[in-house]
Amino acid sequence: MLRVHSFESLGTYDGPGIRLVAFLQGCNFKCLYCANADTIELKGGTETSVDEILAMAQNQKPFFGKKGGLTFSGGEPLVQAKQLLPVVKALKENGFHVCIDTNGSILNDDVKAVLEYTDIVLLDIKHIDNEQHKLLTGKSNEKTLAFVEYLNKINKPVWLRYVLVPGYSDNHQHLHQLGEHFKAYDNVEKLEIQPYHELGAHKYEHLGWEYQLKGVKANTQEQLDSAQSILNNYFKEVVIN
Template identity: 85%
Template sequence: MLRVHSFESLGTYDGPGIRLVAFLQGCNFKCLYCANADTIELKGGNKTSVEEIVGMAENQRPFFGKKGGLTFSGGEPLVQAKQLLPVVKALKEKGFHICIDTNGSILNDDVKEVLQYTDIVLLDIKHINKEQHQLLTGKGNEKTFAFVEYLSEIQKPIWLRYVLVPGYSDATEHLHQLGEHFKAFENIEKIEIQPYHELGAHKYEHLGWEYKLKGVKANTDEQLNAAHDILSNYFKEVVIN
């Protein structure tokens, strides 16, 4: 049984086409800007069976068209890789397109098997700089880099995603370093710039946690366009979500 925080129908930002998005419970990072802070703790969520998820997918199949399908997000879906495996297996047997939205910090046998049934990995790169990554997430970024290497070995398509946090992850030098590091990976199809927002701040307060990015303003169009221009030097496609 999967611990599911919530579902979103008709999603258009989490992979190609129109998608059913399952936000799973539990995450091994604690990002300062997390929009779903109530998914961080593994306890909680609703225990959901393979049959329930396949049934929802079948009901929504008419909306998916040729490109759509299911996306497993979170939280960090690969925290529950063992429980996720029978779900993606059953969905793939029914011909559904599957995306996994992950921070790429977990790579074990269960994760490798889940990836066999995954069409696209939406890989959240938090920061190219190790110290800044530690500041933003509480963890280093070495495991994420190793995960990218593995995805390259098995030639699994990647869409990189990068949250542009003013004063934290928008420095020109770091954006160039990000591009330099990933430009050689042929399986990276594009990078999506995710604008920073404070939509998760109230969840921190509800949980009794301090929201440490108070006062950080949303990106200006100028900031987003500047990042877009830099990253366009390195990637086939750059999108501002």
């Protein structure tokens, strides 16, 4: 049984086409700007069976068209890789397109098995600089970079996702380093720049946590355009979500 925090129907930001997005409970990162802070704790969520998710997928199939399908996000969905495996296997056996939105910090036999039934990995790159990555997430980026290397080895399609946080992840030198690191990865199909926002800040108050990025302003269009201009030099496609 998967522990699911919530579902989003008719999603358009988490993979190709129209999608049913399942936000799973639990995450091993604690990003300063997390928009889903209530999914971080491993406890909580609703236990949901394979049959329940498959039934939801079948019900919404008319909206998916040729490109749509299901996306598992979080939280960090691969925290529950063992429970996720029979779900993605059943979905693929029934002809559904599957995306996994992950921070890429977990790579074990269960995760590798899940990836066999995954069409596209939406990989959240928090920062290319290890010290800045630790500042933003509390963890090193070494496992994430090794995860991307594995995805390249098995030729698994990847969409990179990068949150542009003013003063934290928008340094031009770091953006060039990000591009240089990934420019040779043929399996990376695109990079999505995700603007910083405070939409999840109120959840921190509810949880009794202090929001660490108070006072950080949303990106200006100029900042977003500048980052896109730099990253266009390295990736096949760069979009601003």
